[in-house]
Amino acid sequence: MSQEPKPIKAGPEQLEKLIEFMRRNGRPQTLEALTRRYIEILKEAK
Amino acid sequence: MVQQLYLPKLELGGTPEEQELAAQVWNLMRMQGFSYAMERPISQSLENLTTYLSEQKYKGLTQAEEIMPLLEKALSASPAVFYREEADDGTVFFKTNKKGKAGSPAGPLDQHSFKNRLKQDVQAVETPTAEELAAALEASALQAVDRPALPSVVQVKPAVALPLPTAQVTTPTPVKPVPAPAAVVAPRPATPVVTEAVSVTPAVASAPVPPATPAPAAIPVASTPTPTAAVSAPTPAATPVAPSEVVAPAPVVPRLITLPDGTVVDLSLPTNAIMQQHGPAVAAVLLKALGEDFRFVNFANDWYIDDMTGRYGKGDFRRIREFMSEVQEPVSDTAILRDVYNKRTTDNDYEATRFALNFRLFREKKDFEFVGANDDRIWTAPGVTPIGQPRRKASEIGTDYKFLEDPTQVDATELVVDGNKKRWEHVLTFYEYENGVLPYDATAKAFFPGPLFDDQKSLVLRFEATQMYVSYTAELRYPGGTRGGWIMGLESFFSNNLVPGALLIIQPGDKSNHFTIEYKQAEEQEARLLFYDDRRQKFVFRPIVFECSINKELTLSSERFGRLEGQRRLEENERKKTDLIVANAFEYAGQKQPDGGYLALLDDLYPLVNIERPFSRAYLQHLLTAGNNQFRPDESTPDAFFYKPAGRR
Numbered sequence: 001m002s003q004e005p006k007p008i009k010a011g012p013e014q015l016e017k018l019i020e021f022m023r024r025n026g027r028p029q030t031l032e033a034l035t036r037r038y039i040e041i042l043k044e045a046k
Numbered sequence: 047m048v049q050q051l052y053l054p055k056l057e058l059g060g061t062p063e064e065q066e067l068a069a070q071v072w073n074l075m076r077m078q079g080f081s082y083a084m085e086r087p088i089s090q091s092l093e094n095l096t097t098y099l100s101e102q103k104y105k106g107l108t109q110a111e112e113i114m115p116l117l118e119k120a121l122s123a124s125p126a127v128f129y130r131e132e133a134d135d136g137t138v139f140f141k142t143n144k145k146g147k148a149g150s151p152a153g154p155l156d157q158h159s160f161k162n163r164l165k166q167d168v169q170a171v172e173t174p175t176a177e178e179l180a181a182a183l184e185a186s187a188l189q190a191v192d193r194p195a196l197p198s199v200v201q202v203k204p205a206v207a208l209p210l211p212t213a214q215v216t217t218p219t220p221v222k223p224v225p226a227p228a229a230v231v232a233p234r235p236a237t238p239v240v241t242e243a244v245s246v247t248p249a250v251a252s253a254p255v256p257p258a259t260p261a262p263a264a265i266p267v268a269s270t271p272t273p274t275a276a277v278s279a280p281t282p283a284a285t286p287v288a289p290s291e292v293v294a295p296a297p298v299v300p301r302l303i304t305l306p307d308g309t310v311v312d313l314s315l316p317t318n319a320i321m322q323q324h325g326p327a328v329a330a331v332l333l334k335a336l337g338e339d340f341r342f343v344n345f346a347n348d349w350y351i352d353d354m355t356g357r358y359g360k361g362d363f364r365r366i367r368e369f370m371s372e373v374q375e376p377v378s379d380t381a382i383l384r385d386v387y388n389k390r391t392t393d394n395d396y397e398a399t400r401f402a403l404n405f406r407l408f409r410e411k412k413d414f415e416f417v418g419a420n421d422d423r424i425w426t427a428p429g430v431t432p433i434g435q436p437r438r439k440a441s442e443i444g445t446d447y448k449f450l451e452d453p454t455q456v457d458a459t460e461l462v463v464d465g466n467k468k469r470w471e472h473v474l475t476f477y478e479y480e481n482g483v484l485p486y487d488a489t490a491k492a493f494f495p496g497p498l499f500d501d502q503k504s505l506v507l508r509f510e511a512t513q514m515y516v517s518y519t520a521e522l523r524y525p526g527g528t529r530g531g532w533i534m535g536l537e538s539f540f541s542n543n544l545v546p547g548a549l550l551i552i553q554p555g556d557k558s559n560h561f562t563i564e565y566k567q568a569e570e571q572e573a574r575l576l577f578y579d580d581r582r583q584k585f586v587f588r589p590i591v592f593e594c595s596i597n598k599e600l601t602l603s604s605e606r607f608g609r610l611e612g613q614r615r616l617e618e619n620e621r622k623k624t625d626l627i628v629a630n631a632f633e634y635a636g637q638k639q640p641d642g643g644y645l646a647l648l649d650d651l652y653p654l655v656n657i658e659r660p661f662s663r664a665y666l667q668h669l670l671t672a673g674n675n676q677f678r679p680d681e682s683t684p685d686a687f688f689y690k691p692a693g694r695r
Contacts, residue, residue: 004302005302005303005304005310006302006303006304007303007304007306008303008304008305008306008311008328008331009331010331010332010334010335010336011335014335015335015336015339015341015342019341019342019351022349022350022351022354023351023354026354026394026395026398027350027397027398027401028345028348028349028350028397028398028401029348029349029350030347030348030349031329031332031333031336031347031349032321032325032329032347034332034336034349035321035325035328035329035332036317036321038328038332039313039317039320039321039328040317042303042313043301043313043314043317
């Protein structure tokens with residue numbers, strides 16, 4: 001049983017988590033690294 | 047680095063000054079024995095301690111005679127911390143340990159504490175004797191007969207290789223697989239439980255297999271339980287799995303999102319799989335959001351947070367400009383950090399600082415220009431000595447190479463791909479040799495990195511000439527506006543090693559803008575080749591000895607083009623007329639025709655037209671076939687062309 005697909009969105013909550021991710025790492029990140037983290041954030045979301 | 051996080055409370059005696067000194071000495075000795083066990087004595091002579099403190103100018107004292115009595119008194123006042131010991135030769139030693147206790151005067155040598163940290167009541171593992179092992183095997187076999195049928199899959203791992211007596215154990219018979227009764231496995235019709243065949247490994251790998259007793263193959267899982275009476279070998283490592291432990295994986299519910307193009311992505315897939323299939327599309331969504339959020343800043347492909355990005359003031363920019371002026375060439379971000387800011391690559395904030403530098407310099411468009419690649423960020427500034435000193439002005443060269451931006455005028459690729467390696471093999475023309483340039487043609491575009499930013503005008507290239515152990519800094523000028531692109535700064539490499547017509551080989555280096563440059567070597571040879579005599583303002587043929595391999599069709603030798611001897615250069619306004627250059631080439635290389643015209647081959651015209659201006663073969667061919675009507679192809683001979691000067695019949 002699958003859910004209805006939702007449109008992808010990089011909203012304030014996800015961006016805040018990306019900021020946290022960069023603060024924790026203390027160094028710049030490539031777009032690829034941020035994309036990977038963004039996918040993980042989407043996966044973690046309820 | 048290991049640190050002693052919990053420092054003991056020292057039982058110091060004496061005056062506060064003496065206690066302070068004693069604490070200082072204990073700390074010093076603790077660091078001396080940082081790798082010691084906690085209770086191992088750390089010993090130091092009074093003399094050494096005195097020397098150290100005098101060098102440190104303890105309380106302004108530099109004389110050992112003044113410090114030594116103070117020190118001895120201070121340490122002796124804390125007998126709980128320091129043990130005083132005097133050697134036979136009178137040398138005084140003080141001992142302590144990392145617990146802050148006075149070192150034992152004559153403790154046993156066995157000071158390590160492993161045995162205290164390990165379990166002392168563990169019995170040593172001993173190899174069983176043959177009799178013990180035989181008894182164990184027999185007991186195990188009997189136990190196996192009585193054992194009820196095992197309900198699940200069992201994987202028997204190899205037992206420890208032991209010296210088994212061959213009399214008792216005739217064969218390392220594999221354990222018969224125990225069938226899994228269907229009734230015991232939790233019935234889950236929707237998600238079938240995968241039951242793999244039993245993998246059985248002989249219990250004793252080293253025991254020989256007698257031919258009379260063939261080892262049975264593993265029997266596949268049966269549907270009915272069978273007692274394990276047939277088991278003839280012990281199964282010490284077999285661990286039955288209880289039916290309740292066999293748990294079917296929970297069904298994965300897909301979590302779906304849709305990308306802007308309508309593609310549905312299942313988030314329950316592994317991140318790597320999503321990245322591989324949809325990475326660019328997801329990145330595009332994220333990139334848009336990052337770009338719209340002022341909290342994020344980026345330099346090229348790197349992103350960071352604005353409030354964590356370091357600031358640079360006018361003073362910083364001035365220092366960086368001065369550094370560039372001092373070096374007199376474009377400098378990399380790593381060089382600026384190292385030489386201007388004394389940053390080390392091992393500093394924790396190195397990458398963040400590097401990002402801040404690049405980000406801030408990029409915003410100072412008037413004062414700094416980015417001329418680097420993604421993996422080698424190089425900056426220059428107005429006033430820094432330009433790279434290369436071509437005979438012609440950069441603007442003229444750019445105009446000369448304008449034809450390269452027309453895809454129909456570009457020659458076939460000179461890129462040679464050998465496995466996963468590529469190289470550019472290029473035959474040098476007179477124009478390239480004289481100006482120290484190379485064309486940024488289709489081959490070069492496929493070979494050199496493109497601009498990192500839309501407004502990037504040039505890229506600094508580093509060429510390592512492996513045959514001479516010399517490196518050259520060159521500059522790739524990207525095409526823009528009415529100009530074509532080219533690479534400049536190689537004039538000294540060319541004039542020192544090559545002649546026009548030489549084969550040049552360029553290969554990628556360790557960074558995207560680093561390359562190795564070499565020429566194809568050949569036996570030493572001498573030829574009379576064309577040069578321009580600046581003093582006499584004429585073209586001349588001079589004998590020259592060289593050791594590079596040349597393409598003779600593209601070499602301007604006196605044998606082929608003797609008519610060029612003593613000729614003058616074209617005037618600048620004439621040089622701009624490509625038809626005139628081609629017409630001149632016919633007169634120098636063509637065969638005179640009865641009608642007053644000339645017949646010449648493309649191979650002869652090509653090196654000649656490349657004296658004054660760069661031409662590709664395709665560009666030259668285009669001019670000869672579709673340009674001025676004074677030129678026309680010879681229908682009877684491929685790549686042969688007629689030129690009939692205007693006004694002649």
